[in-house]
Amino acid sequence: MSYNIAMVSDFFFPQPGGVESHIYQVSSKLIDRGHKVVIITHSYGDRTGVRYLANGIKVYYVPFWVVYRESALPTVFSFFPIFRQIVLRERIDIVHGHGSLSAFCQEGLLHARTMGLKTCFTDHSLFGFADAASILTNKLLKFTLSDVDHVICVSHTCKENTVLRAALDPFTVSAIPNALVSKDFRPAENPPPTSTITIVVISRLFYNKGCDLLVATIPRICAQHENVRFIIGGSGPKAIDLEQMIEKNVLQDRVEMLGPIRHEDVRNVMIRGHIYLHASLTEAFGTVIVEAASCGLYVVCTQVGGIPEVLPSEMTVFAKPEEDDLVAATSKAISAIKSGTIRPELFHDQIRQMYSWTDVAERTEKVYDGIMRLRSSRLIDRLKRYYGCGVWAGKLFVLCAVIDYLIMIFLEFWWPRRNIDVARDWPRKKVVRQVSSSPTDVEGAEERNGWVSDLQDQG
Amino acid sequence: MYHAGHLFPGRTAQAAGTAAAAASHMDVDKDAVKPRLSGLRVRNPTPSTIEYTVTTRPELWSRRFTTILLLKALVLGVIGFVILLKQDYLETGLQDSLRNLVLSISPDIHPKYLDLLRGKLPWLSLALLGSCGVWIASLRGYTEESLLILRGLGVQATTSSSSYFVKASTRFIPTSTIQDIFIHEGFVGFEVRFYLAVVIHDENEVVVVFPKLLPRREILENVWRGSRSLYEPEAKAQ
Numbered sequence: 096m097s098y099n100i101a102m103v104s105d106f107f108f109p110q111p112g113g114v115e116s117h118i119y120q121v122s123s124k125l126i127d128r129g130h131k132v133v134i135i136t137h138s139y140g141d142r143t144g145v146r147y148l149a150n151g152i153k154v155y156y157v158p159f160w161v162v163y164r165e166s167a168l169p170t171v172f173s174f175f176p177i178f179r180q181i182v183l184r185e186r187i188d189i190v191h192g193h194g195s196l197s198a199f200c201q202e203g204l205l206h207a208r209t210m211g212l213k214t215c216f217t218d219h220s221l222f223g224f225a226d227a228a229s230i231l232t233n234k235l236l237k238f239t240l241s242d243v244d245h246v247i248c249v250s251h252t253c254k255e256n257t258v259l260r261a262a263l264d265p266f267t268v269s270a271i272p273n274a275l276v277s278k279d280f281r282p283a284e285n286p287p288p289t290s291t292i293t294i295v296v297i298s299r300l301f302y303n304k305g306c307d308l309l310v311a312t313i314p315r316i317c318a319q320h321e322n323v324r325f326i327i328g329g330s331g332p333k334a335i336d337l338e339q340m341i342e343k344n345v346l347q348d349r350v351e352m353l354g355p356i357r358h359e360d361v362r363n364v365m366i367r368g369h370i371y372l373h374a375s376l377t378e379a380f381g382t383v384i385v386e387a388a389s390c391g392l393y394v395v396c397t398q399v400g401g402i403p404e405v406l407p408s409e410m411t412v413f414a415k416p417e418e419d420d421l422v423a424a425t426s427k428a429i430s431a432i433k434s435g436t437i438r439p440e441l442f443h444d445q446i447r448q449m450y451s452w453t454d455v456a457e458r459t460e461k462v463y464d465g466i467m468r469l470r471s472s473r474l475i476d477r478l479k480r481y482y483g484c485g486v487w488a489g490k491l492f493v494l495c496a497v498i499d500y501l502i503m504i505f506l507e508f509w510w511p512r513r514n515i516d517v518a519r520d521w522p523r524k525k526v527v528r529q530v531s532s533s534p535t536d537v538e539g540a541e542e543r544n545g546w547v548s549d550l551q552d553q554g
Numbered sequence: 555m556y557h558a559g560h561l562f563p564g565r566t567a568q569a570a571g572t573a574a575a576a577a578s579h580m581d582v583d584k585d586a587v588k589p590r591l592s593g594l595r596v597r598n599p600t601p602s603t604i605e606y607t608v609t610t611r612p613e614l615w616s617r618r619f620t621t622i623l624l625l626k627a628l629v630l631g632v633i634g635f636v637i638l639l640k641q642d643y644l645e646t647g648l649q650d651s652l653r654n655l656v657l658s659i660s661p662d663i664h665p666k667y668l669d670l671l672r673g674k675l676p677w678l679s680l681a682l683l684g685s686c687g688v689w690i691a692s693l694r695g696y697t698e699e700s701l702l703i704l705r706g707l708g709v710q711a712t713t714s715s716s717s718y719f720v721k722a723s724t725r726f727i728p729t730s731t732i733q734d735i736f737i738h739e740g741f742v743g744f745e746v747r748f749y750l751a752v753v754i755h756d757e758n759e760v761v762v763v764f765p766k767l768l769p770r771r772e773i774l775e776n777v778w779r780g781s782r783s784l785y786e787p788e789a790k791a792q
Contacts, residue, residue, distance in 0.1 A: 145739045145746070158741055176744035184746060516748055516771040518739065 097129045097523065098463055099186050103203035104193035107136040107154065111358060113382055114194050114219045117273055123150045124456030131520055133185050135178070137199060151521030155181055157199075171495055174202045175502055180510070182210060184518045189463055191215040192239075195222070195232060195257075201239045208242050208477060209499045213466045216240060217247040217271075218257045221379045221400055233260045234485070238492045241480050244466040247271050247459065249380040250401025256379075271458045272405070273380050274450040275389060279359075282391030282443050283366035291322040292429050295368035295392065297361060297383060298375065300331030305374030305397060310336050311418045312374070314344040316425050323349070323429060328364050330355040365390040369432050369439070372425060376416055378402050384411075389446040391439045395428045397421065410442050474500060594773045596780075606777045607700040608769045622695045633687040637680055692717045699764045701750075703781055708732070709752065711763050731755045735781045737774050750774045750781075 102122055106114040122132040127150070138144075138156040146154045157177055182190070190207035192200030195218055207214045216239070223229045240246060240261040246268045248254035254270045257263065287293060294316075298304040310333075313325055327337060327350065334352070341350050356364055361383075365371065371387035373396035381402045384394050388410045396402050397416040412431075414424035431437050472480075474496075481492035595607040612618035639649065656663065698714040708728040715722055733753040739746055748771045751760040763777070 144741060155746075177741065177746065180744070180746045510745065518771075 096464070096467070097131070098188045098467065099131045100125060100133075100189045100191055100463070101182065101185065101187045101203075101207075102132060102134045102191050102193060103197075103200050104134075104136055105197035105199040106194055107134055108148075109139055109142065113273070116358075117217075117219065118193055119148070119152070120274070120276070120452040121456055121459060122152050124452045125460065126150050126152065126521075127453070127524055128456055128460060129524055130460070131185070131523065133181070133187070135181060135199070135203065147521075153185075153518075153521065157181075171202065171205070172499060172502055174199065175206045175499070176506055176510070178203055178206050179210065179503070179506055180515060182207070182212065183512050183515045186517060187212060189213045189215060189466065191217065192243075193217045194219055195236050196220070201235060204239045204243055205495070205499060206503075209496070209503050211471045213463075213469070213471070214243045215245045215247065215462060215466060216243045217249070218253060219249055219379060221253055221256045221377055222260060224260070234488055237261045237484050238481070238488070238495075241484055241492075242472075242477050243267075244469055245269065245462050247462060249273050250404050252401040252404065253379040269458075269462055271455055271462075272450065273382050273385075274452045274455045275382060275385050275446075276452065277389055277443070277447040277450065280362050280365075280386045280389035280443070280446075282389075282440050286391065286440060287367060287369065289369065289432055289435075291324055292320070292370065292432055293324045293326060293368035294370045294372050294395075294425070295326045295328070295365055295387070296372050296374075297328040297356060297364060297387075298373070299329050300327075300333040300337065302333065303376050304331075304333075305376045305416065306331070306333035306336060308374040308376075308397070308416065308418060308421055309372075310340045312421045312425065313337075313340060313350060314346065315418070315422045317344070317346055317349055319422070319426060320429055325350040326353060326364060326368060327351065328353040328356040328361075361386060362390055365392055368392055370395055370425070370428050373397065373402070374416070374421060375399060375402070381405055385446060385450055388439075388442045389450075391442055393428050393432055393437060393439045395421070395425050407445070409437065410439075410445075593769065594776065596776075602705040603702060604780050604783065605700055605702045606780060607698060608764050608767050608773060609696065609698040610767065611696040611698055626690060626693070626695075629690055630687055633683055633690075637683060637687075689717070692719050694718060697766050698722075699767050701763050701777060701781075703784060705783055709735075709763075709781065709784070711752075711761065713764075713766055725761065727752055727754060727761065729784055732784070735778065737771070737778055742768065748774050750778060 100122075102118050104114065104118060106112060107118060108115050118134060122134060125132050133153040133155060135155045135157060137159045143156050143158045146156065148154060157174070159174075181187075190203055190212050192204045192214070193216075194200055200216070204214050204216060222232060224233065236257075237260070240257075240263060244267070246257060246261075246263060248257050248268060248270050249272055251270045254265070254268050258265050258268055296309060300306050309327075316323060317325075325346075334354075337350075338352065341347055341352070353364065365387055369392065371384065371392040371394045373381065373384050373387075373394065375381065375397060376399060378400040381396070381400070384396055384402065384405060388394050388406055394406060394411045396411055396413060398413040399416055403413065412424045412428045414420040432439075478493050478496055481496050482489040484492050593608055593610070595609065597605040597607070599605060612622070639652070694714065694716055696714075697716075700712045702710040702712070704710070706729060708726055708730075709732070710724060710726045712722050712724045731754050733755055735750065735752050737748055737750050739748050741747075747768045749765075749768055750763040752763060753760050764774075
């Protein structure tokens with residue numbers, strides 16, 4: 096069975112980032128598996144309209160005017176007309192939203208449910224429960240997720256967090272990790288000599304990435320070990336603190352600040368080092384430590400969030416997110432590298448087997464198989480679910496859902512679906528499936544190829 | 555941007571092979587099978603030219619045609635009536651006799667309404683009203699857009715104006731300046747529509763064919779195939 100999938104998110108290329116590359120990679124691999132994927136995002140500058148990316152990924156950069164940023168109420172519904180058009184012309188079965196902070200995704204999921212489509216949501220980040228922004232986001236998330244068929248989280252910690260935030264049934268939540276393109280993160284052909292140990296830090300320099308911990312630990316590590324150098328890549332508001340630390344302790348010749356690094360240059364920086372130090376205070380998955388291990392670096396990291404699930408214990412030294420423990424863990428790693436008890440150059444092959452986007456796409460496909468079997472719920476059931484979301488919020492959510500439904504009826508009247516042209520599909524890949532390639536499957540894929548029937552009348 | 559040229563020709567052959575398979579699924583996908591070429595007119599004035607016309611012009615004496623005609627007649631009638639009545643040009647006492655007529659039909663009518671039939675309108679407003687009437691009479695009520703393909707010479711895109719008095723806007727694009735002709739899709743208002751566009755040398759913007767009507771995909775594909783005949787030795791319409 097092959098599906099027509101729409102990925103909806105505010106975050107997509109040309110903007111760089113983890114969610115963006117996740118969407119791109121998963122879409123690309125899903126297309127390899129014979130599905131059709133379109134990505135719906137908002138326009139970036141003059142990048143408006145319909146674009147095609149490699150592998151036949153179709154991207155709708157929806158032009159959205161400023162109204163949507165400034166006022167709250169239109170946000171809930173203003174995306175519906177265009178969303179409906181895209182869904183109908185691409186004959187979408189599954190709408191897959193990404194990123195809980197993406198208004199586009201939340202809105203898309205609501206409309207998809209109103210239109211009776213199957214929905215899926217991937218959460219990429221951890222959130223707190225205490226501050227005002229988190230409470231608001233969590234409430235909104237509860238609204239959209241209370242009616243989503245399935246939720247995917249990038250790690251088990253993230254799953255736990257999402258289940259608590261959105262009050263979900265854990266059985267409807269899966270954990271599918273991120274992955275990496277392992278051939279872009281090969282270890283160095285000639286590993287640097289271990290006479291001087293080089294510790295690499297690559298992260299955005301923000302408070303939550305543990306920059307204060309770095310400021311505290313780097314001087315102590317430098318004092319304890321003679322032949323240790325640091326390379327710090329990335330930029331952010333905390334860069335100034337790090338530079339002050341360097342000047343105060345006169346470490347200019349031992350700590351190198353590289354500034355912002357493009358993603359394709361990350362490997363070139365990583366292979367200069369032996370140890371990767373990750374001091375983050377909160378992390379849903381931590382792709383960067385997988386990349387570091389894949390490049391053949393021994394990883395020292397704080398034991399927070401989803402990090403402990405990411406790598407096997409022989410590749411990492413864990414520390415509590417505090418100064419003393421981090422110094423001790425780093426010292427342990429340094430001595431392990433010096434004594435040669437671990438073989439970081441072998442990490443790459445292990446990582447390659449553990450993480451691949453193909454695997455992620457396969458698991459995502461299983462989720463799709465599951466939700467396609469579910470029966471779509473009636474409006475009254477949806478309303479009941481929304482009503483249970485809270486005393487006031489519940490009523491508000493019900494109101495939103497009802498208005499959304501009325502808007503859909505109006506749209507059906509104003510732009511009837513028979514007047515909407517169905518777009519041609521990009522030629523689908525031949526589905527290669529080891530598990531079961533029964534003839535019915537192939538026929539199913541053929542039947543869904545729109546152009547077969549469309550072209551018939553042209554003779 | 556994707557160029558339709560790289561997409562479609564290879565498929566036609568495959569489609570023929572699977573036509574039988576598709577036919578069995580006709581009931582599943584009725585909308586896709588049904589030809590939606592209504593509104594497209596193809597003419598072959600000479601063996602080497604094809605003209606594709608997309609129009610919303612109603613059939614003669616069809617319901618829409620008569621409705622438009624009646625509406626126009628109604629509006630023009632009212633305007634004409636006012637112009638004739640408000641100015642007793644020939645001092646014939648037309649206004650007075652009309653007032654008497656109204657009074658005889660309903661004697662207890664308020665004199666305020668009767669006064670409406672009296673007096674003169676300034677010439678300026680009469681002229682305005684008159685030009686308004688002329689403008690309404692000249693309204694076409696439909697849009698007609700065409701693409702004339704002259705083999706080896708170029709294409710000429712025409713869009714009708716809204717009024718009978720204004721000439722249709724026409725643009726001729728010689729073959730030598732055409733870089734490509736393709737079908738793409740874009741956002742128009744709250745919709746996503748297909749369009750046929752011509753890329754021209756040294757011009758920043760493409761020329762959209764049928765810009766007002768933006769016809770359906772089936773029509774565009776038909777026209778696109780016809781436009782290939784620009785480069786073919788023998789022109790033929792499909």
